[in-house]
Amino acid sequence: AQTVTQSQPEMSVQEAETVTLSCTYDTSESDYYLFWYKQPPSRQMILVIRQEAYKQQNATENRFSVNFQKAAKSFSLKISDSQLGDAAMYFCAYGLAGTALIFGKGTTLSVSS
C-alpha cells in the first residue's frame, strides 16, 4: 500500500529566509503525481505545487519549488523568501490519475518577523 511520511511535525523560519519541508513516500507504481497543499487556520486546503513522476524536471511556482528524487522516493518543498502569510500546515500528497489522494500527517510551519 502507498504511504506518505512527513517526518517534521513542526518547522519555523524567519521572514525572507528559506525553509525546506521533507516528504517521503512508498509506492510500487512508476507513473504517479505528487502534491504539496497548504492549509492555513482558515482550513481551506490550497494547492501549492504539483509534480508528475514521469517528468525529471522539478516543478516551480514562484517562491515554491520542489526537489523530486524518484529513486529515493523523496519530494521536498522549498519555500524561498518566506512571508508571514506562508504560516500554515503543509501536507504532502500522493495520487494516481483518477484515484484518491493519500496525505501525510502534515508539517506546521511558523514564520517569525
Place this chain on the structure above:
Amino acid sequence: DAGVTQSPTHLIKTRGQQVTLRCSPKSGHDTVSWYQQALGQGPQFIFQYYEEEERQRGNFPDRFSGHQFPNYSSELNVNALLLGDSALYLCASSFTQDRISTDTQYFGPGTRLTVL
C-alpha cells in the same frame, strides 16, 4: 470562476443522529471526492463520485454514504453518529476525461462536524 463550495460551515450533532453535508464542485468539474480530516491529521479519503455513481471508496463503514446529482453537486450522509466522527469534512473536485479523473483535486473550505 466559482471554486468548490461546502455547506454548512459548522454543525453540531449528538450521538446517534444523522447528518447531511453538501458540496458544489468547481465550475467545469464533474467528479467529487470526500475526505475526513481529524484534528491534527491529514485528510483520509472516504469516497469519490462520478456520473452519479460511487466510483471508489476508502476504508469507511457503510454508515457513510453519498450521492451525486445531475448538476455534479454531492452530498455526504453519515448515519448513527459516533463521537469519533467529529472532524473536518472536505470536499474536492476534479474533472474526468475519457473516464479517467484528472489527478489534481481542488478543495472546498470544509464542514466542521462536532458530535456530542
